[in-house]
Amino acid sequence: xLSTLVSLIASDVRPPAGFEPPGTEIFETPCLIGSxxxxxxxxxxxxxxSAIIIVALFVVAFRKPKLxxxxxxxxxxxxxxFIRNGIVMEVMGPSGLKYLPFLTSLFFFIFVNNIFGIxxxxxxxxxxxxxxxxxxxxxxxxxxxxxxxxxxxxxGYLKSSLFPPGVPTLIYILVTPIExxxxxxxxxxxxxxxxxxxxxxxxxxxxxxxxxxxxLQWKLITIPFAALSxxxxxxxxxxxxxxxxxxxxxxxxxxxxxxAGSEHPEH
Amino acid sequence: MGLLGLLAAVEGDxxxxxxxxxxxxxxxxPGIGIGFLVGKAVEAMARxxxxxxxxxxxxxxxxxxxxxxxxxxxxxxxxx
Numbered sequence: 001x002l003s004t005l006v007s008l009i010a011s012d013v014r015p016p017a018g019f020e021p022p023g024t025e026i027f028e029t030p031c032l033i034g035s036x037x038x039x040x041x042x043x044x045x046x047x048x049x050s051a052i053i054i055v056a057l058f059v060v061a062f063r064k065p066k067l068x069x070x071x072x073x074x075x076x077x078x079x080x081x082f083i084r085n086g087i088v089m090e091v092m093g094p095s096g097l098k099y100l101p102f103l104t105s106l107f108f109f110i111f112v113n114n115i116f117g118i119x120x121x122x123x124x125x126x127x128x129x130x131x132x133x134x135x136x137x138x139x140x141x142x143x144x145x146x147x148x149x150x151x152x153x154x155x156g157y158l159k160s161s162l163f164p165p166g167v168p169t170l171i172y173i174l175v176t177p178i179e180x181x182x183x184x185x186x187x188x189x190x191x192x193x194x195x196x197x198x199x200x201x202x203x204x205x206x207x208x209x210x211x212x213x214x215x216l217q218w219k220l221i222t223i224p225f226a227a228l229s230x231x232x233x234x235x236x237x238x239x240x241x242x243x244x245x246x247x248x249x250x251x252x253x254x255x256x257x258x259x260a261g262s263e264h265p266e267h
Numbered sequence: 268m269g270l271l272g273l274l275a276a277v278e279g280d281x282x283x284x285x286x287x288x289x290x291x292x293x294x295x296x297p298g299i300g301i302g303f304l305v306g307k308a309v310e311a312m313a314r315x316x317x318x319x320x321x322x323x324x325x326x327x328x329x330x331x332x333x334x335x336x337x338x339x340x341x342x343x344x345x346x347x
Contacts, residue, residue: 024345090324190335197338200345250331257328 015218022207027128027200046126050112054105083107087253092260099259102143106136107252110195114244117203118237127247128199130192137192140255141184148262160265191254198247202240209233286344293340300333 033040061076069077083104088096110127117125127133148157161183162176210233216226308326312319 086320086324090321190332193342194331194335194338197342201338201341246327250327253324253328254331 016215019212019215022204022211024200024204026203026207029124043124043126043129043132046116046122046124047113047132050109050116050126053112054108057108079107080104083252087249087256091253091256092263095263096256096260099256103252103256106140106255107248110136110251111244111248114199114247115241117199117244118206118240125199125203125244127195128203130196133192133195136195136251137188140191140258141188144255144258144262145184147259151263152265157262161262164265187258191251195247195251198243202236202243206233206236206240209236282347285347289347290340290344293343294337297333297337301330304329304333 029041029043031039031041032045057072057076061072065073080100084097084100087103088100092099113126113132116122117128145157148161151157152160162179163172164175164179167175209229213226213229213233216222216229304326308322308329311322315322
């Protein structure tokens with residue numbers, strides 16, 4: 001029944017010869033505008049779209065703020081309040097409130113670009129392209145290092161991050177290289193890889209389940225399996241919403257932890 | 268050495284098995300780690316429900332650190 005429906009919509013669709021599982025090629029998109037180095041593909045357009053969406057959300061929600069919020073203002077206020085109380089106050093304390101605008105923008109940018117992975121007609125998580133999490137991680141790297149240097153001076157920052165107090169002198173031979181690698185290399189690397197790998201994994205799994213559904217619905221005998229695959233894929237869409245929120249939250253809270261750690265090394 | 272012998276024997280087409288092994292082996296440790304971590308966090312929340320918010324934040328932080336290892340394995344399985 002489903003196959004006749006598909007063949008009605010597109011008359012040249014034929015059942016495939018064999019199952020080809022989708023691989024990493026689903027993350028490669030052709031150039032839409034320009035070519036070579038200066039090339040805008042659909043990922044870039046989605047990223048621009050996400051910026052427009054976020055700006056529009058904030059402008060519409062807070063253009064005429066009311067004392068008793070309702071509707072969109074209520075929702076946006078509760079998210080900002082969650083970032084303020086759940087992340088900034090919890091991790092950084094009141095002195096970290098100056099980073100609230102940055103952390104809020106970071107959270108919304110990551111969340112909207114993650115949720116693109118399951119939005120109909122877009123269905124591509126922008127953060128699965130490594131360049132975008134890598135850029136965000138480099139941005140965070142600069143911010144927490146500059147915040148630490150501003151708070152403690154260059155010497156003080158290097159001393160507190162490379163030579164943690166309360167360690168016997170000889171152990172520094174072991175501790176300092178580890179701290180050097182973990183603070184300046186592993187931190188941004190894990191930030192970027194965590195976000196990108198989560199999005200790649202989620203998108204791949206969804207693609208595999210729905211391609212499997214499409215492959216299994218050609219024969220009557222495999223239609224129950226197609227239904228099973230479709231049900232699992234649908235459940236995983238809900239899981240992807242959770243992952244999108246969670247990854248945005250984790251990226252934001254780790255940024256807060258890194259900034260707080262370089263500003264106040266005693267904590 | 269059975270596994271390594273097998274890997275050596277299928278030289279040239281090591282890709283699929285190797286990739287599977289990389290991710291599978293990389294997921295063991297973090298799996299156990301996250302299990303311990305969340306179990307202990309639930310224990311702490313049950314003992315002191317008033318500290319649940321703080322425990323939950325710290326738990327997510329810990330999960331984020333542990334999970335990174337498994338995700339490195341996942342990414343490496345595409346790279347090799």
